[in-house]
Amino acid sequence: MITLYDYELSADCYQARLALAVLGLEYSRVDVEFYPGREHETEWFTELSPLQQLPVLCEEETTLYDAPAILVYLASRHDPTASWYPGGDPALAGQVTLWLGFSRALAGSAGAARLHESLGHLTDIDAARSRAHTLLRVLDEHLWFGEQEGRDWLCATDRPTIADLAAFPDVALSEEGGVSRIDYPAVRRWTDRVKRIDGFVAMSGIFPAGPVAA
Amino acid sequence: MTSIQPGRAWHPVASSGDAVVRHVFQGRLLGRELAVWRADDGYVNVWENRCLHRGVRLSIAVNDGRELKCQYHGWRYSNRTAECTYIPAHPADAPARTICNRTFAVVERHGLVWTTLELDRPEDLPVLPDDGRPLALRPITVAAPAAQVVDALRSYDAGEDLRLAAEAELLLRFDRGTAPGLTILVQPSDATTSVVRGVLHGVAVVDRDRPPLDLLRLHNRALNRVRARVESDLGPLQAEQQEPELELLSEELAELPPLSRPGRSASLRVRVERKWPAGADVAGFALAPLAGHLPAAQPGAHVDVHLPNGCVRQYSVVNAPGEGDRYVLGVKREPDSQGGSSCLHDVVREGDVLAVSEPRNNFPLRRDAEHTLLVAGGIGATPLLAMAQTLAHHGLDHELHYFAQTEDHLAFRDRLATLGGSVRRHLGLDVAATKARLGEILAGYAPGRQVYLCGPGPMIEAAREVAAQCGWPVEKVHFEYFKNAQEIDKESSFEVALARSCLTVKVLAGQTILEAVREAGVAMPSSCEQGACGTCLARVIEGEPIHQDVYLNDAEKASGEAIMTCVSRSASPRLVLDL
Numbered sequence: 006m007i008t009l010y011d012y013e014l015s016a017d018c019y020q021a022r023l024a025l026a027v028l029g030l031e032y033s034r035v036d037v038e039f040y041p042g043r044e045h046e047t048e049w050f051t052e053l054s055p056l057q058q059l060p061v062l063c064e065e066e067t068t069l070y071d072a073p074a075i076l077v078y079l080a081s082r083h084d085p086t087a088s089w090y091p092g093g094d095p096a097l098a099g100q101v102t103l104w105l106g107f108s109r110a111l112a113g114s115a116g117a118a119r120l121h122e123s124l125g126h127l128t129d130i131d132a133a134r135s136r137a138h139t140l141l142r143v144l145d146e147h148l149w150f151g152e153q154e155g156r157d158w159l160c161a162t163d164r165p166t167i168a169d170l171a172a173f174p175d176v177a178l179s180e181e182g183g184v185s186r187i188d189y190p191a192v193r194r195w196t197d198r199v200k201r202i203d204g205f206v207a208m209s210g211i212f213p214a215g216p217v218a219a
Numbered sequence: 220m221t222s223i224q225p226g227r228a229w230h231p232v233a234s235s236g237d238a239v240v241r242h243v244f245q246g247r248l249l250g251r252e253l254a255v256w257r258a259d260d261g262y263v264n265v266w267e268n269r270c271l272h273r274g275v276r277l278s279i280a281v282n283d284g285r286e287l288k289c290q291y292h293g294w295r296y297s298n299r300t301a302e303c304t305y306i307p308a309h310p311a312d313a314p315a316r317t318i319c320n321r322t323f324a325v326v327e328r329h330g331l332v333w334t335t336l337e338l339d340r341p342e343d344l345p346v347l348p349d350d351g352r353p354l355a356l357r358p359i360t361v362a363a364p365a366a367q368v369v370d371a372l373r374s375y376d377a378g379e380d381l382r383l384a385a386e387a388e389l390l391l392r393f394d395r396g397t398a399p400g401l402t403i404l405v406q407p408s409d410a411t412t413s414v415v416r417g418v419l420h421g422v423a424v425v426d427r428d429r430p431p432l433d434l435l436r437l438h439n440r441a442l443n444r445v446r447a448r449v450e451s452d453l454g455p456l457q458a459e460q461q462e463p464e465l466e467l468l469s470e471e472l473a474e475l476p477p478l479s480r481p482g483r484s485a486s487l488r489v490r491v492e493r494k495w496p497a498g499a500d501v502a503g504f505a506l507a508p509l510a511g512h513l514p515a516a517q518p519g520a521h522v523d524v525h526l527p528n529g530c531v532r533q534y535s536v537v538n539a540p541g542e543g544d545r546y547v548l549g550v551k552r553e554p555d556s557q558g559g560s561s562c563l564h565d566v567v568r569e570g571d572v573l574a575v576s577e578p579r580n581n582f583p584l585r586r587d588a589e590h591t592l593l594v595a596g597g598i599g600a601t602p603l604l605a606m607a608q609t610l611a612h613h614g615l616d617h618e619l620h621y622f623a624q625t626e627d628h629l630a631f632r633d634r635l636a637t638l639g640g641s642v643r644r645h646l647g648l649d650v651a652a653t654k655a656r657l658g659e660i661l662a663g664y665a666p667g668r669q670v671y672l673c674g675p676g677p678m679i680e681a682a683r684e685v686a687a688q689c690g691w692p693v694e695k696v697h698f699e700y701f702k703n704a705q706e707i708d709k710e711s712s713f714e715v716a717l718a719r720s721c722l723t724v725k726v727l728a729g730q731t732i733l734e735a736v737r738e739a740g741v742a743m744p745s746s747c748e749q750g751a752c753g754t755c756l757a758r759v760i761e762g763e764p765i766h767q768d769v770y771l772n773d774a775e776k777a778s779g780e781a782i783m784t785c786v787s788r789s790a791s792p793r794l795v796l797d798l
Binding site (some may be wrong): 140149153154186190195196213214215217 | 233239244245290360414436439464500
């Protein structure tokens with residue numbers, strides 16, 4: 006049985022919920038009150054997650070506390086088609102890892118700006134926003150040329166990967182941190198595509214996409 | 220330096236490729252945010268980026284291919300005209316025509332979507348060299364005012380042999396030799412942001428599906444270099460924010476409405492674009508606007524058609540949601556035609572111009588039912604077809620039961636075919652068999668169900684009777700008659716007080732309330748003027764009406780709170796109306 010230590014409004018936790026949903030996995034949730042209760046700083050939680058990071062995923066003997074690690078683990082263990090994490094293909098595995106790293110940079114900028122605005126974690130807000138825009142420019146260019154090449158997703162494959170799931174939350178929630186996506190049209194189209202992945206689930210602040218054309 | 224004065228009226232606001240179907244592009248021009256979306260029929264809409272209800276951005280709305288649905292309270296806006304077509308919080312009401320979002324003119328040309336914020340400027344779209352398929356470069360947003368961006372672009376160098384050859388406001392053209400090579404347009408997004416949009420000319424595109432990526436990357440790199448230079452030269456921007464000019468409410472909406480001329484008006488001119496046999500004895504008409512857009516028709520709506528012979532007739536609009544480029548009507552030839560259907564069948568031809576009213580919806584469709592039954596008899600299918608197409612498009616559970624003499628008598632079979640399995644045909648049934656079949660269809664009333672009836676009078680009577688026997692409450696049974704076959708008694712005489720207008724008028728024998736009210740100078744809309752369509756309804760404050768219409772249901776009639784002023788009269792010597 007999979008257990009997810011989860012906070013509803015966390016973008017990192019949402020990455021894990023997205024992965025569990027698209028993989029069609031059942032799991033039980035343990036609510037950790039990040040804000041305002043700061044439950045992630047308690048002794049019992051620090052034992053589980055030494056860096057006091059959410060989410061934490063437990064399955065049998067495995068306990069993981071880092072969102073990209075959880076995504077890699079879930080896809081490797083539970084996706085027999087190996088399309089969500091194409092670890093056997095060196096080039097693709099490299100690309101996935103690249104974008105997982107990019108998603109951490111998004112968490113440290115767009116995500117940090119959001120935590121500053123709404124969840125009481127103060128940061129240098131101007132620097133965070135400026136860094137977020139730098140990343141979104143790169144992402145938009147990558148996705149725009151992808152569209153020209155007939156590629157819908159972050160990695161060069163015709164199926165979405167965990168890279169898309171990892172990058173999506175902090176992008177789709179960026180406006181809560183005062184980072185507008187108006188200047189990134191290719192990013193906006195990509196978020197619509199992610200929302201149309203089979204099994205996609207929304208969270209507070211993320212609206213579902215409409216029906217696809219027949 | 221800090222503010223951009225609008226000069227040239229037309230600006231590109233998106234690439235054609237930005238406006239993909241089932242997506243809403245978020246744009247910006249001169250400080251004003253825009254929601255740009257392509258409907259499934261290919262039309263690109265450029266609207267003010269806000270819902271009229273609570274101001275939520277429509278760039279996060281759902282583009283369902285025909286309408287935009289706001290994510291907040293589900294208000295729906297129609298393709299082309301941006302009229303609100305449905306408000307979920309008021310499921311039984313047809314939204315007023317004045318609930319209409321702001322739209323901007325659109326032209327799609329040279330691989331770009333162009334718009335203008337200035338309504339009174341004539342079209343002065345920049346003319347670009349048009350040499351087959353233009354190739355739009357990746358748009359580059361620059362955090363700098365448009366004038367600075369244009370300055371920096373004069374020395375644009377992509378390593379190709381391009382030379383600045385012509386310049387106009389926010390436009391630079393580079394030639395290769397004597398042939399046009401590249402046009403760069405700078406979109407003034409707001410006081411501190413611009414978008415550089417390039418269009419390459421004369422590119423030999425071998426494969427339509429494989430754009431010349433090397434060329435696109437080359438220019439993308441060069442434009443990125445320009446951006447880096449402009450932004451580093453400028454440093455952090457201190458410019459004042461540009462506020463879009465927000466116009467005041469139009470005079471028409473702010474003032475009391477002018478006294479209108481009495482009688483039925485036909486504000487639209489349409490051309491008969493197509494006339495075709497849409498079923499046995501049924502002529503289909505597609506009516507296209509002479510200019511501009513037609514007001515959206517909600518499902519259940521009808522228009523008055525003013526005929527060359529002076530007759531005015533009501534026909535339901537068959538259109539599906541978002542089908543805004545024409546009105547589709549179905550006209551059955553009536554053997555005892557008084558001049559309406561025979562004129563449309565025999566006289567009116569393709570190319571003719573007709574006057575029609577704006578669509579009016581007195582037969583609105585609720586979209587909150589768990590299951591909707593639509594029961595059509597003969598040409599009564601027309602409003603129900605519009606409803607069925609709407610329910611099908613929204614994925615709402617429904618059945619369309621269509622009673623007709625033969626398969627040939629089914630109208631608009633092409634549209635029926637698109638509805639698939641929700642259509643049930645009931646062919647060649649006599650009166651008794653029809654009634655028995657209605658009993659089967661209406662059996663098993665459950666809360667959450669609604670039924671809509673339209674067809675010949677006796678059939679609606681029978682269906683209402685059967686529905687009552689099956690336990691349907693009257694408010695769940697909606698109906699629309701083609702005409703009022705009752706004998707209208709006009710012999711009485713009484714007084715009508717108009718509470719809002721502070722007037723008392725005398726209704727004489729032989730005169731209708733509607734006529735007396737209009738004679739006193741009070742404007743009152745009307746359409747069929749025989750008690751069938753519901754347009755001239757007035758609320759009764761005091762007094763006892765004698766109902767002679769077929770629009771109100773029994774409960775509404777018994778409550779005495781509303782009256783159809785074109786046919787009904789008063790049992791009390793005085794009637795006080797909310798007019």
